[in-house]
Amino acid sequence: MAKHFLFGKVPHALIALIVQGCAFVLAAALCWLAIQLDFHFPGFLPSAFPNLAVLLIAQGIIAYFLSITFRMAHWWRYIHLLFPLAIWVALALDIPTGYFLLGFLLTAALFWSVFITQVPFYPSKPEVWNAVSELLPGKKLRILEIGSGLGNFAIRMAQLRPESYVEGIEIAPLPWMMSVIQSKFLRSPALFRLGNYEKINFANYDLIFAYLSPAAMPDLWQKALLEMGGESLLLSHEFPVPNIQESQKLIFSSDQRECYVYKMSQYRPA
DSSP: OGGGTTSTTOOHHHHHHHHHHHHHHHHHHHHHHHHHTTOOGGGTSOTTOOHHHHHHHHHHHHHHHHHHHTTOOHHHHHHHHHHHHHHHHHHHTTOOHHHHHHHHHHHHHHHHHHHHHSOOOOOOOHHHHHHHHHHSOSSOOEEEEESOTTSHHHHHHHHHOTTSEEEEEESSHHHHHHHHHHHHHTTOOOEEEESOGGGSOGGGOSEEEEOOOGGGHHHHHHHHHHHSOTTOEEEEESOOOTTOOOSEEEOOSSOSSOEEEEEGGGGSOO
16 A cells, blocks of 8 residues: 555545646646647547646546556545546536535545545444443443544443443544534433544543544554553454454344454453
């Protein structure tokens, strides 16, 4: 992946911006060279084909191959290929710029976590929440959901385990705000904070529940090893920790995705 290539832990969205910038410069240089050499694009394209579209198609193709060079995930390649042409289509349709600003603000508020942590929005299901509650011992616990989204897991856990302290943390502003509103409306004792879970000390919790992404799992595991107590549990829904054997696996009838349970005492040196 790109973060193991040239850019360390630079977010993929920033790498994508660099790729598109380089592709635009190279595409513009190629088009300028073609003009200087008196090369006529209509020789292989319809005569009415806009010159801007030619530039953006070249940009997309170059960005596609640059994303391969930078070892970005495969889906990024198609985003890079189609994104410049999508810009031309939007310009051709003459869509008012205010809609783009509104779309950007809504998208940023909902998916800001993707830029910061490479973790998209994944909601879990009620069967998962109930199974996690049944897994826990019958005593007061401190439970944290990282990447809490709309807050459904934390709110349900607070209902199932009223003796416990339940908290959720979400980095994207819009889901966090919706989780706060939902908890107030339902009068749930679950608390939600806006921020990055990397700044939280896992030692303060008995259970960490995560539904993140494969990209986040190695760093999450290292943080759990350093901070979580021996009697605590780390649960990751759908995405296992690479090269680490889970202590237990929860399987669901209504959800083909499994939940991986890691009892931290199992991974402590003897």
